[in-house]
Amino acid sequence: MTITIGLPSKGRMKEEASAIFEKAGLKIVAVGNDRSYRGRVEGEDIDIAFLSASEIAREIGNGTVDFGVTGEDLVREGLADADARVEIAARLGFGHADVVVAVPELWLDVDSMADLGDVAADFRARHGRRLAIATKYWRLTQQFFSRQHGIQLYRIVESLGATEGAPAAGQADIIVDITSTGSTLKANHLKILNDGVILRSEACLVRARKPEHEGNPQIARIIENMRAVLS
Numbered sequence: 001m002t003i004t005i006g007l008p009s010k011g012r013m014k015e016e017a018s019a020i021f022e023k024a025g026l027k028i029v030a031v032g033n034d035r036s037y038r039g040r041v042e043g044e045d046i047d048i049a050f051l052s053a054s055e056i057a058r059e060i061g062n063g064t065v066d067f068g069v070t071g072e073d074l075v076r077e078g079l080a081d082a083d084a085r086v087e088i089a090a091r092l093g094f095g096h097a098d099v100v101v102a103v104p105e106l107w108l109d110v111d112s113m114a115d116l117g118d119v120a121a122d123f124r125a126r127h128g129r130r131l132a133i134a135t136k137y138w139r140l141t142q143q144f145f146s147r148q149h150g151i152q153l154y155r156i157v158e159s160l161g162a163t164e165g166a167p168a169a170g171q172a173d174i175i176v177d178i179t180s181t182g183s184t185l186k187a188n189h190l191k192i193l194n195d196g197v198i199l200r201s202e203a204c205l206v207r208a209r210k211p212e213h214e215g216n217p218q219i220a221r222i223i224e225n226m227r228a229v230l231s
């Protein structure tokens with residue numbers, strides 16, 4: 001069986017994702033010219049599909065690729081029931097970022113999700129509308145607010161970028177977004193709630209759960225080789 005692996009074609013994970021495969025003894029060679037989005041692993045029956053990080057999460061979820069390298073945040077945001085559909089086979093030690101709930105620094109009385117729950121409960125009475133959360137992580141936001149913290153009174157404003165600017169621009173009251181150094185939050189006068197880390201994400205080797213993987217030695221070897229370079 002030909003195995004297909006999805007690797008980032010661009011963006012912050014591209015170089016490290018390909019490098020870690022080489023370290024694991026899986027040397028990637030281009031198929032066609034430089035602009036081609038297909039590759040192969042030298043000497044193996046393995047195809048490489050170069051895709052964007054969020055497409056990789058989707059393609060592992062629907063089983064179009066057998067493995068992919070992408071952020072856990074994109075897997076959990078992109079797929080309903082992620083754990084049933086995919087396995088995080090290895091955490092790769094790069095691409096670290098946290099998905100967090102952040103509120104304006106000026107909200108001096110709001111430091112926890114419980115405080116935010118109180119704000120959300122009063123919001124309509126005080127402001128005539130629901131608390132608005134800007135995010136591109138709507139699934140993670142709903143799970144965290146509604147299921148984990150029992151906060152139901154809010155509205156999600158879908159953001160396509162520059163999410164940290166939404167409160168100052170009056171588009172939303174608070175945000176859920178990714179942060180690594182914290183400098184974008186700081187520059188936009190936002191603070192992370194003390195129990196507001198939804199997910200600590202990093203780049204992962206993710207496997208589609210497919211019946212034909214059971215007992216397949218090539219699948220087991222790819223995982224073993226990758227884990228070996230990490231330890």
Ligand SMILES: Nc1ncnc2c1ncn2[C@@H]1O[C@H](COP(=O)(O)OP(=O)(O)OP(=O)(O)O)[C@@H](O)[C@H]1O
Nearest residue numbers: 011012013052053054071073095096097178180201
């Ligand atoms: N500082 C950061 N900001 C945003 N994402 C980060 C950061 N550090 C690591 N990541 C991770 O990088 C991944 C997103 O990578 P990237 O931004 O390259 O994707 P992308 O190419 O923009 O994907 P798409 O174009 O499909 O949105 C996510 O898994 C995210 O957690």
Ligand SMILES: O=P(O)(O)OC[C@H]1O[C@H](OP(=O)(O)OP(=O)(O)O)[C@H](O)[C@@H]1O
Nearest residue numbers: 161162164178179180181182183184185
């Ligand atoms: O905590 P920090 O180190 O400041 O990083 C976090 C920021 O970096 C990313 O944006 P980026 O500028 O990469 O653009 P993007 O929206 O295309 O990801 C992300 O969306 C945050 O805004």
